[in-house]
Every structure is written in C-alpha cells, then in structure tokens.
Amino acid sequence: MQPSGNLFVVAAPSGTGKSSLVKALLELDSHLCVSVSHTTRSPRGQEQSGREYHFVDEPTFRAMIDRGEFVEWAQVHGRLYGTSRGAIEQALKDGQDIVLEIDWQGALQIRRLFPEAVLVFILPPSWDELRQRLERRGEDGAAVIAQRMANARVEVTQARNFDFVIINALFETALFDLKTIVHSHRLKYAAQRRSRAAVFTALGLD
Numbered sequence: 201m202q203p204s205g206n207l208f209v210v211a212a213p214s215g216t217g218k219s220s221l222v223k224a225l226l227e228l229d230s231h232l233c234v235s236v237s238h239t240t241r242s243p244r245g246q247e248q249s250g251r252e253y254h255f256v257d258e259p260t261f262r263a264m265i266d267r268g269e270f271v272e273w274a275q276v277h278g279r280l281y282g283t284s285r286g287a288i289e290q291a292l293k294d295g296q297d298i299v300l301e302i303d304w305q306g307a308l309q310i311r312r313l314f315p316e317a318v319l320v321f322i323l324p325p326s327w328d329e330l331r332q333r334l335e336r337r338g339e340d341g342a343a344v345i346a347q348r349m350a351n352a353r354v355e356v357t358q359a360r361n362f363d364f365v366i367i368n369a370l371f372e373t374a375l376f377d378l379k380t381i382v383h384s385h386r387l388k389y390a391a392q393r394r395s396r397a398a399v400f401t402a403l404g405l406d
Contacts, residue, residue, distance in 0.1 A: 204394045205292035207314050208232075208299045208382060211307045212322035214277070214351035215334040217368045221322065222301045224375050232297045235287055239278035244339060257406065272302065272309035277344075277351065281306065288314075295395065297386070304358040318385050320378065321362040324352075325369035326345065 212218035226234055238254040240261050249255045256264075261280045265273060273279075273282030283300060291298050292314075300310065310317050324330035330352060334345045359365050364381050368374040385391055393400050400406065 204295040204397070206382075206385060206391055206395075207288070207292060207310070207317040208297070208320065208385070209307045209310050209317055210299060210301050210322065210378070211304045211355075211358075211362070212368075213324065213330065213355045214348045215337065215352075216322045216324050217331050217333070217371065217374065218301060218322050220371065221366075221368065221375055221378055222299055224371075225299065225378055225382070228375075228379065231289070232299055235283055235284050235291070235298050235300050236300065237281055237300075238270075239279060240384045241277075241281075243260045272306035272311055273396065274303055274305035274309075276303045276305075277348070283310075297334045297382075300384075304355055304361075308358075308361060316390065318364070318365045318381065319362040320366060320381055321359040322374070323356060323359060323365060323367045325367055327352075329369075 210218055210222055222234065226232055236250065236252070236254055238256055240256060240258045243249065243252070243254075243255055247253065250340060258280065261282065264270060264282065269285055270282035271285040273280060281320065283302060283306065288298060288300075299355070300306070302310075304321070307319050311319060319396070331345065331349055334340065334348055340348065366374050366377045366381075374376075386395070393405070
C-alpha cells in the first residue's frame with residue numbers, strides 16, 4: 201500500500217532559526233508531527249532525551265548504522281545525527297504528515313529514498329545577522345561560532361537543491377511562508393489522491 205502521509209524536510213545552517221520555526225509550526229498544525237532524531241551530541245539547556253533528540257553514545261549510533269536502522273544519517277559539527285527508518289515509514293503508512301528537521305546532507309538522502317518528500321531550506325537574511333544570532337544564543341565560544349559560520353557558507357550553496365527557500369529575516373513572515381508551503385502541498389493532486397483515496401475512487405479518478 202502506498203503511504204498516505206506527507207513528508208516535509210526542513211534544513212538550514214546553525215543559528216538560522218530552523219528549530220524555532222519547526223516548533224512554532226507544530227504548535228499551529230495539529231496534523232503535523234515531528235520525527236525525533238538520534239544524535240551523539242550532549243543535551244543543551246533543558247533538552248530531554250526522546251523529546252528534542254534521542255541522545256546516544258557513538259558506539260550505539262554506529263551499531264544502528266550497521267543494522268540499517270537509519271533512513272539518513274550524517275556527521276555535523278563533529279557529531280552524528282540520524283533519522284529512524286522504521287519510525288518514518290510507519291508514520292507515513294498510518295497517514296501522518298511528518299516534518300524532519302535535519303541538515304542538508306540528510307535532506308538529500310531523504311529525497312533519494314522518498315522522492316515525493318518536500319524539501320525546504322531556511323536562509324539567514326545576511327552573514328552579519330547569522331553571526332549575531334549565534335552570539336546571542338550564548339551556547340558556543342568564539343572558535344565554535346567561527347566554525348559554524350565557515351560551515352554555513354558551504355551549507356547555503358545547497359539551497360538550490362531544495363524545492364522551497366525561506367529567508368528568515370522576520371520570524372512571523374518566515375513562519376507564514378512555512379505554513380503556506382505545507383498547506384499548498386497537501387492540496388496537490390498527488391497528495392490529495394494519497395490522503396483521500398476513497399473520494400477519488402468514488403469519483404472515478406483512480
């Protein structure tokens with residue numbers, strides 16, 4: 201049976217506001233749920249295992265790779281991140297709409313495995329603004345911020361490989377854009393055909 205759920209993937213350089221946008225979207229859209237990724241990095245602030253991420257050590261993560269348990273995985277800033285294959289496939293089969301908040305490498309892996317996935321890239325309005333956001337976050341030292349800025353200059357070149365691009369200059373506008381992308385995709389013929397199969401069949405639109 202073809203999965204009836206929709207898969208949305210959001211990627212962005214660190215500090216662009218990706219996590220805040222996805223969190224706000226989930227609060228507004230009760231039909232959308234997030235897939236919790238696995239990572240080898242340590243929790244930040246009030247993060248809890250099973251909520252923001254499944255926090256595991258590197259040997260455990262590597263063993264999961266060997267068993268083929270990830271639909272995508274990547275090394276980002278020296279840490280490993282991965283998305284559970286079984287969780288994604290089951291959720292889509294059950295008709296759930298899923299949003300993945302991952303890096304560009306994982307997003308392109310998802311595209312190969314799920315050609316109908318919708319890929320969204322978040323850009324900062326400027327390099328100066330991105331640096332200021334990283335500094336205001338207060339989580340990293342100067343050396344780490346410099347590395348994140350260097351990585352961001354590579355990451356933004358991948359935006360051309362995504363379906364949609366949002367420039368997060370004003371949070372409210374960027375959130376509206378993200379909501380619009382999700383809603384518009386749900387109304388596409390192929391997406392409606394998957395999610396409302398009984399109606400299409402009754403109307404002779406098989």
